[in-house]
Amino acid sequence: MEKVMIYDELKKIIPDSSRVRVGENLSSYTFTKTGGVADVLVLPENYEEICGILNFAGVNGLPVTVLGKGSNVIIRDGGIRGIVINLLRLNAIRLEGHTVVAQCGAAIIDVSRFALQHHLTGLEFACGIPGSVGGALFMNAGAYGGETAQVLDHALAADASGRLLKLDREALDMGYRHSAISENGYIALEGAFALAPGSYDAIKKEMDHLTYLRELKQPLEHPSCGSVFKRPPGHFAGKLIQDSGLQGTRIGGVEVSTKHAGFMVNIDHGSATDYINLIHLVQKTVKEKFGVSLDTEVRIIGEDKNGQRI
Structure with a gap:
């Protein structure tokens, strides 16, 4: 279904056009300040609207992605296809x-x-x-x-x-x-x-x-996605990263924090791809040095600029 058609149908559920947005850049909706555009972003204000959106998406086979404050998520640079639901207006x-x-x-x-x-x-x-x-x-x-x-x-x-x-x-x-x-x-x-x-x-x-x-x-002075990795059994992710000598390691504009090794900070207009490449480097290095696999706590969603989920 074309974006314009999705927009028109969603306007029947959410009459306020300011809450249905086509091609919205998602970087302003994440703590990392990275990410591509959404095909269609909706900002519901009640449960009836949410259920209506989900029903419409299900009937038409459209993918749905949900965003809250975007504090523990990385949206790839190619953005997100289908419908993105932002829930921040439901805050009572x-x-x-x-x-x-x-x-x-x-x-x-x-x-x-x-x-x-x-x-x-x-x-x-x-x-x-x-x-x-x-x-x-x-x-x-x-x-x-x-x-x-x-x-x-x-x-x-x-x-x-x-x-x-x-x-x-x-x-x-x-x-x-x-x-x-x-x-x-x-x-x-x-x-x-x-x-x-x-x-x-x-x-x-x-x-x-x-x-x-x-x-x-914690490095609160720079944009970040919070704690990047889950705690591996018997270890602390930050300690493993620190002991691997990775603090200060940088790819593009994203750096392993020198204040807390479990965080990655956007210090110079970094991209989601910078984040993802740095995550992979940290995982590879820690695995080689300590034999421990680091699983991400942060959610990585969307597509890269080539339309691939990597």
């Missing part, structure tokens, strides 16, 4: 007793701050995670000894056909950087975080401490 956060319910586009940092304002403990670990609630549910995001699975009571998601699903803790099947949402290709719509009453001062003190550690150790 509400309180139900001691449970905080947040829509997929809300920043998980904002959810942790909302919990603080209501004297609720359990989400302190998330105060420095730069992604969205949807991303946190998709990959069971975690930091500093905490992870989403520890406090998530249930989630609302949509399957590829646009059917709404309520998933309880068991159905979510959350593990290390894994969930049933990612496994089954669902779209996370909202999460319910079961928290406990706590002391505002104690919660804030812990969040301030974790924020201090993050600012001390």
Whole structure:
């Protein structure tokens, strides 16, 4: 189906033309500031619109890609075919007793701050995670000894056909950087975080401490995709990369951070291809030196400039 036809059909679902965009450059939607264009980008504002988009795409065999805050994703330089759904306009956060319910586009940092304002403990670990609630549910995001699975009571998601699903803790099947949402290709719509009453001062003190550690150790002064690699069993990815002498190694405008070896930073107009080539170099070097395979935590999506998924 031609882009113009896709646009016209999507306008029937989302009448506001400013929320249906053809040929949108995606570099402004990612933390790395890289990536090509989307055939058609849509910015839904409610679940009905999302389900309508999914149903339309399914009937017409169109691929769908979902973006949240783009904090742990690399979009290849050739962009993304089909429909890209950006979820950031679904960002409401509400309180139900001691449970905080947040829509997929809300920043998980904002959810942790909302919990603080209501004297609720359990989400302190998330105060420095730069992604969205949807991303946190998709990959069971975690930091500093905490992870989403520890406090998530249930989630609302949509399957590829646009059917709404309520998933309880068991159905979510959350593990290390894994969930049933990612496994089954669902779209996370909202999460319910079961928290406990706590002391505002104690919660804030812990969040301030974790924020201090993050600012001390992570290269926040440059665009990056966050932690690039998953933690290999028995090792730490950053330590392996550091011990391989790779800090400061650069391809194009992207460099292995000299502040934290587990990060790659865009220091001079780097491209997605620079990121991907540097990832491959790091994987190859660590494998040769230590016999350890590094699997990416960052999602690499889209096509290269030749239209290939590499």
